[in-house]
Amino acid sequence: MSANIKDVARAAGVSTATVSRILNNVGPANEETRRRVRAVAEQLRYVPSALGRNLSTRRTDAVGLLLPDLYGEFFSEVIRGADQTAQDHHYHLLVSSEHSDRSEIIAALQMMRGRVDGLIIMSPHIDVQALNVNLPRGLPVVLLNCNIAGDGYDAIDIDNVGGAHQMVAHLLMHGHRRIAIIKGLENNNDARERLRGYREALREAGIDLDPAQEIAGDFSEASGFKAVVDALAFAPRPTAIFASNDSMAVGLMRGLHESGIAVPQEMAVAGFDDTTIGHYLTPPLTSVHVGISELGSQAVTRLLDQVQHKANHRKQHSLLATTLVLRESCGCIHKDPAPLAPIGGEGKEIVSRLSESDNHTTHP
Amino acid sequence: MSANIKDVARAAGVSTATVSRILNNVGPANEETRRRVRAVAEQLRYVPSALGRNLSTRRTDAVGLLLPDLYGEFFSEVIRGADQTAQDHHYHLLVSSEHSDRSEIIAALQMMRGRVDGLIIMSPHIDVQALNVNLPRGLPVVLLNCNIAGDGYDAIDIDNVGGAHQMVAHLLMHGHRRIAIIKGLENNNDARERLRGYREALREAGIDLDPAQEIAGDFSEASGFKAVVDALAFAPRPTAIFASNDSMAVGLMRGLHESGIAVPQEMAVAGFDDTTIGHYLTPPLTSVHVGISELGSQAVTRLLDQVQHKANHRKQHSLLATTLVLRESCGCIHKDPAPLAPIGGEGKEIVSRLSESDNHTTHP
DNA sequence: CTGAAAGCGCTTACAG
DNA sequence: CTGAAAGCGCTTACAG
Numbered sequence: 190m191s192a193n194i195k196d197v198a199r200a201a202g203v204s205t206a207t208v209s210r211i212l213n214n215v216g217p218a219n220e221e222t223r224r225r226v227r228a229v230a231e232q233l234r235y236v237p238s239a240l241g242r243n244l245s246t247r248r249t250d251a252v253g254l255l256l257p258d259l260y261g262e263f264f265s266e267v268i269r270g271a272d273q274t275a276q277d278h279h280y281h282l283l284v285s286s287e288h289s290d291r292s293e294i295i296a297a298l299q300m301m302r303g304r305v306d307g308l309i310i311m312s313p314h315i316d317v318q319a320l321n322v323n324l325p326r327g328l329p330v331v332l333l334n335c336n337i338a339g340d341g342y343d344a345i346d347i348d349n350v351g352g353a354h355q356m357v358a359h360l361l362m363h364g365h366r367r368i369a370i371i372k373g374l375e376n377n378n379d380a381r382e383r384l385r386g387y388r389e390a391l392r393e394a395g396i397d398l399d400p401a402q403e404i405a406g407d408f409s410e411a412s413g414f415k416a417v418v419d420a421l422a423f424a425p426r427p428t429a430i431f432a433s434n435d436s437m438a439v440g441l442m443r444g445l446h447e448s449g450i451a452v453p454q455e456m457a458v459a460g461f462d463d464t465t466i467g468h469y470l471t472p473p474l475t476s477v478h479v480g481i482s483e484l485g486s487q488a489v490t491r492l493l494d495q496v497q498h499k500a501n502h503r504k505q506h507s508l509l510a511t512t513l514v515l516r517e518s519c520g521c522i523h524k525d526p527a528p529l530a531p532i533g534g535e536g537k538e539i540v541s542r543l544s545e546s547d548n549h550t551t552h553p
Numbered sequence: 554m555s556a557n558i559k560d561v562a563r564a565a566g567v568s569t570a571t572v573s574r575i576l577n578n579v580g581p582a583n584e585e586t587r588r589r590v591r592a593v594a595e596q597l598r599y600v601p602s603a604l605g606r607n608l609s610t611r612r613t614d615a616v617g618l619l620l621p622d623l624y625g626e627f628f629s630e631v632i633r634g635a636d637q638t639a640q641d642h643h644y645h646l647l648v649s650s651e652h653s654d655r656s657e658i659i660a661a662l663q664m665m666r667g668r669v670d671g672l673i674i675m676s677p678h679i680d681v682q683a684l685n686v687n688l689p690r691g692l693p694v695v696l697l698n699c700n701i702a703g704d705g706y707d708a709i710d711i712d713n714v715g716g717a718h719q720m721v722a723h724l725l726m727h728g729h730r731r732i733a734i735i736k737g738l739e740n741n742n743d744a745r746e747r748l749r750g751y752r753e754a755l756r757e758a759g760i761d762l763d764p765a766q767e768i769a770g771d772f773s774e775a776s777g778f779k780a781v782v783d784a785l786a787f788a789p790r791p792t793a794i795f796a797s798n799d800s801m802a803v804g805l806m807r808g809l810h811e812s813g814i815a816v817p818q819e820m821a822v823a824g825f826d827d828t829t830i831g832h833y834l835t836p837p838l839t840s841v842h843v844g845i846s847e848l849g850s851q852a853v854t855r856l857l858d859q860v861q862h863k864a865n866h867r868k869q870h871s872l873l874a875t876t877l878v879l880r881e882s883c884g885c886i887h888k889d890p891a892p893l894a895p896i897g898g899e900g901k902e903i904v905s906r907l908s909e910s911d912n913h914t915t916h917p
Numbered sequence: 918c919t920g921a922a923a924g925c926g927c928t929t930a931c932a933g
Numbered sequence: 934c935t936g937a938a939a940g941c942g943c944t945t946a947c948a949g
Contacts, residue, residue: 191689193942204920209944217918236689238667241942244604244925259636265629272623272650284648286636303602325555325600439833466833469803557926568936573928581934605926608941
């Protein structure tokens with residue numbers, strides 16, 4: 190097999206301590222010895238093994254990323270942002286996914302022991318109790334979109350309430366008064382928060398909430414399609430529909446199309462998530478953009494701060510700001526500019542897709 | 554910090570060897586001792602650290618995945634397939650990406666030393682030479698879409714030639730005789746192979762190749778858009794255009810739309826990759842489907858075969874079969890069925906999107 | 918400037 | 934059935 194540090198030491202006529210010091214550029218060393226050791230290492234193609242080093246230093250230079258799933262662009266963007274930032278700090282990324290139930294998550298948590306210096310956890314199925322019990326003591330952790338209260342952990346969440354609020358406020362500002370929402374499932378936290386943002390915005394505008402305008406959905410394209418029936422059932426009809434995710438907006442638009450209702454002329458439509466397909470729909474979909482890679486990136490940054498400044502790291506909950514991406518489906522602009530080009534503004538809620546925000550608000 | 558094996562041994566009044574044997578269910582053990590050790594371990598919340606175990610066993614139970622990039626669904630699907638299969642075999646996945654040049658790849662290769670039991674490499678920038686020199690001797694490796702000849706390594710590639718051939722043959726069968734292609738860049742291997750498949754199919758049908766029908770492109774949406782000019786320049790016009798990836802097909806369809814040319818009535822369009830957007834275009838895009846998660850999954854399977862049967866593992870190059878997904882843009886069917894539902898067949902090239910193929914052809 | 922030695926947390930022949 | 938001991942490949946005080 191490959192050479193180890195002893196082989197190098199022997200061949201260079203020095204101790205392994207010296208080899209280690211020289212190759213790690215730590216401590217003093219005679220210039221001649223340095224040269225010799227380097228030459229020998231090169232010649233034997235010696236590369237230090239993480240096995241020994243990790244055990245010896247009790248560090249792995251790796252961070253773990255626990256995801257509930259690996260389907261779709263949401264998770265791939267999280268991974269991308271996390272990997273990017275991890276690499277910038279010379280850390281590796283251990284990815285783990287598909288933990289559908291509690292016991293699988295617990296198993297995953299334990300597998301991480303000795304493999305990573307810190308852990309980013311994204312899971313709707315975990316509770317503080319389970320974390321406290323199963324997490325190796327002292328392992329730095331950042332919770333992503335976990336909807337966990339309490340301040341024992343660092344946490345970053347998507348500003349669902351703010352995003353939905355922003356979108357509905359935008360529709361209100363453009364004259365809409367009857368705005369329906371297609372909800373997600375009751376037990377889905379994102380869904381509940383988006384509904385809350387919708388209600389808040391209406392209330393602030395002095396508009397009475399109408400239960401008939403809150404249409405059931407489950408974040409699936411099919412449920413968006415079916416929502417059309419409900420949306421058109423009541424008179425007077427809503428003039429705008431806010432689908433609380435893009436998938437439902439896709440189904441909704443298909444349904445409206447089949448019902449012969451023109452978007453945005455007869456019905457304004459907006460989504461949430463700003464997934465790639467929104468851009469390719471006809472008409473292109475107005476949506477709430479979430480900087481998902483930013484979520485992964487911030488998580489790693491926060492995690493490494495814990496790892497590196499363990500003592501005086503200050504734990505906090507923060508929210509990832511969302512931005513509005515206006516396209517044709519809401520009828521508030523006239524033309525969708527070229528892909529990814531800025532959209533002209535006429536108010537502070539009008540933003541470009543390019544301006545990836547890295548702000549986050551600290552929760553009290 | 555957390556308890557280690559010594560703490561458990563001490564508390565249970567046995568040696569660490571006994572603790573190890575009992576917790577790993579290896580070797581004999583007195584039932585009473587077993588119970589006691591288990592109880593103590595549970596009580597101390599002892600979870601063995603991979604640090605010690607890895608060094609001791611010289612295994613990491615992890616496989617590395619080296620990717621050139623992390624943007625888009627292609628890579629996320631590779632990761633998903635790989636992670637799924639790795640997990641099925643109780644292995645972990647170490648992901649590494651963004652290695653744009655040779656030296657970064659080499660650094661990445663070395664970082665893997667001692668961290669993984671095997672490596673899946675997907676990189677257009679690597680050559681056999683660099684691999685031979687920088688890979689730890691004896692480390693199992695699988696090359697993915699690397700376009701590397703020679704049989705020193707296990708390799709899996711996408712059947713670009715076959716996929717393009719299939720698609721063009723389909724268009725021919727439906728009466729098209731003037732079929733244009735939008736090519737990718739000359740230095741892109743996928744692009745070259747798809748062009749080859751296109752030419753083969755035409756030649757087999759006895760149709761003379763016409764350089765004017767081979768339009769320049771670079772796999773970008775913009776280049777597909779610009780290709781419209783060339784496609785319409787010559788008389789008689791082609792009746793079908795095969796964009797050698799989906800992005801270009803998207804630009805192409807936008808361009809045709811702006812030129813007032815109806816798809817598929819006046820021009821049949823087909824793509825390659827079967828990315829998600831194809832489904833949402835108007836009309837939906839006919840394309841060549843590549844089972845990308847399957848690529849990741851097969852790579853892990855092959856890799857673990859090497860890891861586990863080092864001695865008599867047989868290295869081979871194989872191709873991942875592609876399938877045709879027919880939608881409205883090629884004009885050969887009349888209606889796009891519900892998402893992901895099977896499409897009725899009228900020949901062996903007509904396939905459903907559900908029938909994810911796991912066949913692969915062994916290269917001689 | 919350099920080396921001998923201990924240690925990181927485990928596993929595994931080898932004795933008994 | 935169980936334990937003492939060596940060892941995996943490194944790093945790091947501690948002497949000198």
